[in-house]
Amino acid sequence: MGAWAFEPLNGHRKSMPESATVSDKQFALVPGKGGALYVYLTGNIDVQSASLLIDKLPPLIEKHTPRRLTVDLDAVQHFDDFGALLLFHLKHLMSGLKGHFQLHAVPPHVAEVLTMVDFAGHKKCRFPQKNRPLNFLVRLGGAIIDDAANIRFSLSFLGDILISLVHICRHPRSLRWDDSIFHMENSGVAALPIVGLISFLLGLIMAFVSSLQLRQFGAGIYVAALVALAMVSELGPIITAIIFSGRSGSAFAAEIATMQISEEIDALHTMGFDPVRFLALPRVTASLVMVPVLTLFSDLFAIAGGLMVGTLMLDLTASAYISKTLATLTLFDTLWGMFKSVVFAFLISWVGCLRGFQARGGPSAVGRAATSSVVTSIFLIILFDSIFAVIRSTW
Amino acid sequence: MDSETVIRVKNLVARYGDKVILDGVSFDVRRGEILAVVGRSGCGKSTLLRHMLGLEPISSGEVLIFGQNIGRCSGPELQQLLRRIGVLFQSSALIGSMTLGENVALPISEHARLANTVVHDLVHMKLCMVGLAEHARQLPSQLSGGMRKRAGLARALALSPEILFLDEPTAGLDPITAAQIDRLVAHITHSMGTTTVMITHEIESVFNIAQRVIMLDPTVRGIIAQGRPLTLKKSSRDPLVQQFFNRQPFQVI
Numbered sequence A: 001m002g003a004w005a006f007e008p009l010n011g012h013r014k015s016m017p018e019s020a021t022v023s024d025k026q027f028a029l030v031p032g033k034g035g036a037l038y039v040y041l042t043g044n045i046d047v048q049s050a051s052l053l054i055d056k057l058p059p060l061i062e063k064h065t066p067r068r069l070t071v072d073l074d075a076v077q078h079f080d081d082f083g084a085l086l087l088f089h090l091k092h093l094m095s096g097l098k099g100h101f102q103l104h105a106v107p108p109h110v111a112e113v114l115t116m117v118d119f120a121g122h123k124k125c126r127f128p129q130k131n132r133p134l135n136f137l138v139r140l141g142g143a144i145i146d147d148a149a150n151i152r153f154s155l156s157f158l159g160d161i162l163i164s165l166v167h168i169c170r171h172p173r174s175l176r177w178d179d180s181i182f183h184m185e186n187s188g189v190a191a192l193p194i195v196g197l198i199s200f201l202l203g204l205i206m207a208f209v210s211s212l213q214l215r216q217f218g219a220g221i222y223v224a225a226l227v228a229l230a231m232v233s234e235l236g237p238i239i240t241a242i243i244f245s246g247r248s249g250s251a252f253a254a255e256i257a258t259m260q261i262s263e264e265i266d267a268l269h270t271m272g273f274d275p276v277r278f279l280a281l282p283r284v285t286a287s288l289v290m291v292p293v294l295t296l297f298s299d300l301f302a303i304a305g306g307l308m309v310g311t312l313m314l315d316l317t318a319s320a321y322i323s324k325t326l327a328t329l330t331l332f333d334t335l336w337g338m339f340k341s342v343v344f345a346f347l348i349s350w351v352g353c354l355r356g357f358q359a360r361g362g363p364s365a366v367g368r369a370a371t372s373s374v375v376t377s378i379f380l381i382i383l384f385d386s387i388f389a390v391i392r393s394t395w
Numbered sequence B: 001m002d003s004e005t006v007i008r009v010k011n012l013v014a015r016y017g018d019k020v021i022l023d024g025v026s027f028d029v030r031r032g033e034i035l036a037v038v039g040r041s042g043c044g045k046s047t048l049l050r051h052m053l054g055l056e057p058i059s060s061g062e063v064l065i066f067g068q069n070i071g072r073c074s075g076p077e078l079q080q081l082l083r084r085i086g087v088l089f090q091s092s093a094l095i096g097s098m099t100l101g102e103n104v105a106l107p108i109s110e111h112a113r114l115a116n117t118v119v120h121d122l123v124h125m126k127l128c129m130v131g132l133a134e135h136a137r138q139l140p141s142q143l144s145g146g147m148r149k150r151a152g153l154a155r156a157l158a159l160s161p162e163i164l165f166l167d168e169p170t171a172g173l174d175p176i177t178a179a180q181i182d183r184l185v186a187h188i189t190h191s192m193g194t195t196t197v198m199i200t201h202e203i204e205s206v207f208n209i210a211q212r213v214i215m216l217d218p219t220v221r222g223i224i225a226q227g228r229p230l231t232l233k234k235s236s237r238d239p240l241v242q243q244f245f246n247r248q249p250f251q252v253i
């Protein structure tokens, strides 16, 4: 330690000096000659007490504007890195005041902690400031480059899936049937109750709302035609697809994204599997089979909902309602609806798997993948439905 | 339980469902010592740790930490107790959506009433201790496995705990960094009076820094040997212990 006057104490001291100007259970300040200030610390300077001292001490010291600060640690008992932080703060304070900072009577265990945290070499640290937002043009360019890469990946993934599908048509055995059946059950059979319930209510509402108008013209029977036609050619495929994308498309994305971020997909890759064939194909085939089936059920349930309104509110007989329904529907309408639902199934499973494979980073990537798979697939469903509507009207 | 015994495990039975992993394990950990827990992979070391922390229900026996029974603590008591304990999990268990700095700052800003700038300094100090100061702004997914391990250690040290539980702190580290981490653990234990329970596979670190070692084995579902590392190595007649310390392959005996 340096040579400086250290008047109030001589020899060993385990209690607070009496000439202290400010004292507390844990510290005392003693002004000395020529702008010197002595700080005596006692007791445990650790995680419990340090935060209080960090608040209290610096303002008290600043009041003295000392030219030399000496911290006496002789009576310190338990000392940990929170204590080191306190000393470090005082040291920094003194360098701010252009003064001199010293430690005195450092017990061995304190010295050990100080070496461990590199007290002598420690610089005041700030985390690097948050990156400044980039120039608008730079951000725009970055976004475009990202989007281009994204589109490229999406297209090549689409190609992968189509090629694999063709491959499977030629070699049906190469499909992982166990997985496909598992997914059919999980995302198809298990979805039946919710699809059924929602479609039934939808049919009910449609029939109810239209009956209010049609009844005025005595055309109540046309409720049957309206429900059947609207459901089979438009709403059935759409509502089923939307439920499927929320229920299963997001699950595909989350499962594959979890595997992606925990290197499971890389592991499959190195074991010689094609991850697309291994993970995506069973899901795509399961969707291609199950979504049309669900759509069919959705149509049936909606018609049942309409039937309920027809018999209870419009005094139609069940057989009249059903025969009107059958007379309205053509085979073409039904097949057209099925065709749309197959396309939707492909879109949903493609987007779900795609978002999963695109996931990078930590757990939040899984959430992002699930969200974006639902948003993207609903958008695509509506987009393709409008395209189909245009095709049909120009037919 | 005298004041020098910080942790006491008495006849602990640990099971998952019907599968008994540990059957009647008892040992004490004394204040300020480093206790190494060793044993073959899958013998239940991490399971022991999870039971000692009250993360799994204890089916029989008891775990006392600072004299308090972990299995019977009420919620707030347990919180209070766990605040005095730092844990490094085998998988590091960093929070993936937060940067390293935020991970380490998390317990500090939650439990120690400190100004933000002070928290930053402290986080910097902790990250310096494990040699990761430059990586404070990176996400865990941007780090190597060994770096995540060290970051987990920094987070375990965040509140300067009285007890440190470390599950394989040096797994996946190069010998130099591993030795540095060993030295850090020894320093912390020595200078701050921390008590450390360290699960490890590194025979080196057992000899270098542990005062005592307990060895678990799946055949007895419990402790087959305990004592000072060197004494065990020299005088234990148990072939399993000898095989372990001399790194021989397992043979049916």
Ligand SMILES: Nc1ncnc2c1ncn2[C@@H]1O[C@H](COP(=O)(O)OP(=O)(O)OP(=O)(O)O)[C@@H](O)[C@H]1O
Residues within 6 Å of the ligand: B016, B019, B021, B039, B040, B041, B042, B043, B044, B045, B046, B047, B048, B090
């Ligand atoms: N959640 C769990 N459910 C059922 N069994 C489990 C569970 N976690 C672990 N086990 C079983 O408990 C046993 C001990 O596992 P534990 O993780 O404690 O081993 P360990 O000694 O830490 O091994 P390692 O050194 O490889 O980390 C293993 O046989 C494992 O199969």
Ligand SMILES: [Mg+2]
Residues within 6 Å of the ligand: B045, B046, B047, B090, B167
């Ligand atoms: Mg383990």
